[in-house]
Amino acid sequence: MQNKIKNKYKAIVMGMSSGGTGLLLKMLPLLPADFSLPIIIVIHVHPDSRNTLPPILDDKSGITVKQADDKERIEPAVAYIAPPGYHLMMEEDMTLSLSIDEPVKYSRPSIDVLFETAADACGKDLIGVIFTGANTDGSDGLRKIQNAGGLAIVQDPETAEADIMPRSAIAATKTYHVLTPEEIVQLLIDLAQEG
Amino acid sequence: MKVDKPASENEKIEIRLLLQAVYEKYGYDFRDYQKASIKRRIMRRQSLSNVETISEMQHKLLYDKEFFETLLLDFSINVTEIFRDPSFYRTLREKVIPLLTDRPFLKIWHAGCATGEEVYSMAILLKEEGIFKKTRIYATDINQKVLETAREGIYPIAGLKQGTRNYKKAGGLESFTDYYTARYDRVLMDKSLRENIVFSDHNLATDSSFGEMDVVICRNVLIYFNRELQNRVFRLFRDSLVNGGFLCLGSKETVRICDCSGNFEDFAADEKIYRKESDQCSVISDQVTCRTK
Numbered sequence: 334m335q336n337k338i339k340n341k342y343k344a345i346v347m348g349m350s351s352g353g354t355g356l357l358l359k360m361l362p363l364l365p366a367d368f369s370l371p372i373i374i375v376i377h378v379h380p381d382s383r384n385t386l387p388p389i390l391d392d393k394s395g396i397t398v399k400q401a402d403d404k405e406r407i408e409p410a411v412a413y414i415a416p417p418g419y420h421l422m423m424e425e426d427m428t429l430s431l432s433i434d435e436p437v438k439y440s441r442p443s444i445d446v447l448f449e450t451a452a453d454a455c456g457k458d459l460i461g462v463i464f465t466g467a468n469t470d471g472s473d474g475l476r477k478i479q480n481a482g483g484l485a486i487v488q489d490p491e492t493a494e495a496d497i498m499p500r501s502a503i504a505a506t507k508t509y510h511v512l513t514p515e516e517i518v519q520l521l522i523d524l525a526q527e528g
Numbered sequence: 529m530k531v532d533k534p535a536s537e538n539e540k541i542e543i544r545l546l547l548q549a550v551y552e553k554y555g556y557d558f559r560d561y562q563k564a565s566i567k568r569r570i571m572r573r574q575s576l577s578n579v580e581t582i583s584e585m586q587h588k589l590l591y592d593k594e595f596f597e598t599l600l601l602d603f604s605i606n607v608t609e610i611f612r613d614p615s616f617y618r619t620l621r622e623k624v625i626p627l628l629t630d631r632p633f634l635k636i637w638h639a640g641c642a643t644g645e646e647v648y649s650m651a652i653l654l655k656e657e658g659i660f661k662k663t664r665i666y667a668t669d670i671n672q673k674v675l676e677t678a679r680e681g682i683y684p685i686a687g688l689k690q691g692t693r694n695y696k697k698a699g700g701l702e703s704f705t706d707y708y709t710a711r712y713d714r715v716l717m718d719k720s721l722r723e724n725i726v727f728s729d730h731n732l733a734t735d736s737s738f739g740e741m742d743v744v745i746c747r748n749v750l751i752y753f754n755r756e757l758q759n760r761v762f763r764l765f766r767d768s769l770v771n772g773g774f775l776c777l778g779s780k781e782t783v784r785i786c787d788c789s790g791n792f793e794d795f796a797a798d799e800k801i802y803r804k805e806s807d808q809c810s811v812i813s814d815q816v817t818c819r820t821k
Binding site for chain 2: 370402403404416419422423424430431432433434435446449450453454456481
């Protein structure tokens with residue numbers, strides 16, 4: 334399919350909007366409980382929405398799923414979800430930080446903000462994935478990840494509930510890794526095992 | 529043979545040097561702020577200013593005071609709104625205020641007040657609960673320009689709808705229109721609210737304790753500080769509070785992350801409201817010394 338990607342990754346960052354909840358419910362439970370990479374996720378939700386998603390996903394998944402806490406160190410086999418209404422960032426020391434700066438492209442949390450700070454922190458040792466969504470948040474961030482030498486993956490727009498976000502990300506990066514959610518999960522499992 | 533460090537390594541060095549320059553020249557210490565956020569603000573100013581490199585920015589801020597003032601504003605502006613996180617204010621009204629009503633005089637320190645919307649919110653709440661007259665609110669921030677905006681109490685009308693909604697959700701007893709006058713595209717907070725508020729500059733990173741406070745409010749400021757600075761500031765708050773005084777943090781912040789966590793008990797942990805325990809135990813460095821009562 335593609336050249337064997339030999340790299341020791343430090344983290345995976347994911348961004349999604351409309352249709353993201355269903356996707357996470359489908360994908361995260363497919364990951365093995367000893368999945369060796371941390372996953373950091375921005376999903377656009379209403380700022381007043383109650384924080385029910387992480388516990389539901391945690392219950393259904395082998396890995397731990399939780400809402401990201403300020404200054405939390407990222408660990409393997411854990412998925413961190415940005416709290417509604419806050420930007421989530423990655424620091425050089427592999428901890429997470431929060432901010433309430435202005436929304437970026439009307440979004441807070443912003444996928445671009447997570448992806449850009451993660452690219453700064455991890456350099457080439459980063460996998461970025463853009464999924465379904467109704468705006469173009471994340472395209473700039475994914476391109477930055479790619480420019481830093483990281484791996485850019487996008488959900489096949491044909492399989493997405495909203496295709497604007499993935500189409501924009503493909504245009505921004507020209508990445509060849511345009512895959513279905515199931516293929517993405519399998520690729521991530523393969524890459525996590527190689528480290 | 530010397531090898532060029534990757535661009536990002538150089539950037540990290542440049543940022544460190546820029547923050548050092550700010551500290552040495554102007555005395556503002558941003559060196560212990562969380563890096564990702566401060567970097568974003570630096571890069572934003574860089575792209576707006578037409579400077580090629582961060583090193584060039586450092587040069588500019590040393591020799592052009594106005595440019596430094598602009599950057600300082602970038603660093604210190606924090607987004608806020610009227611009755612932000614209404615459930616916090618509701619809990620304050622229903623659980624904290626009743627415990628303060630019998631005190632003859634109240635001192636509240638609002639640290640990192642930014643443009644002041646939340647300070648006026650507090651004033652409104654205290655007025656409705658009948659204790660505003662005996663309260664002094666000390667609202668502090670590091671930036672004089674921001675404080676000036678807070679003093680004026682003039683805000684864009686765009687925030688009014690959300691502010692009114694928040695006020696209601698926070699348990700507002702009157703009509704929010706009682707507290708402001710609208711003119712064109714601006715809203716002017718009622719002058720009477722300002723009577724018991726003192727706006728003053730104070731730097732959490734460098735300045736010392738602010739006095740015997742009954743309540744310290746510092747919401748969504750600590751997230752911008754690294755762990756070390758957070759610890760220093762928590763100690764500062766502990767030393768600024770009377771026994772049994774209340775510490776109020778932002779919804780994603782916690783006192784449990786700091787060394788002096790033991791000095792605070794949960795009061796309304798869901799809303800990040802803590803209470804300072806009586807000084808039986810004090811923590812200095814790693815040593816805990818306890819006085820037996």
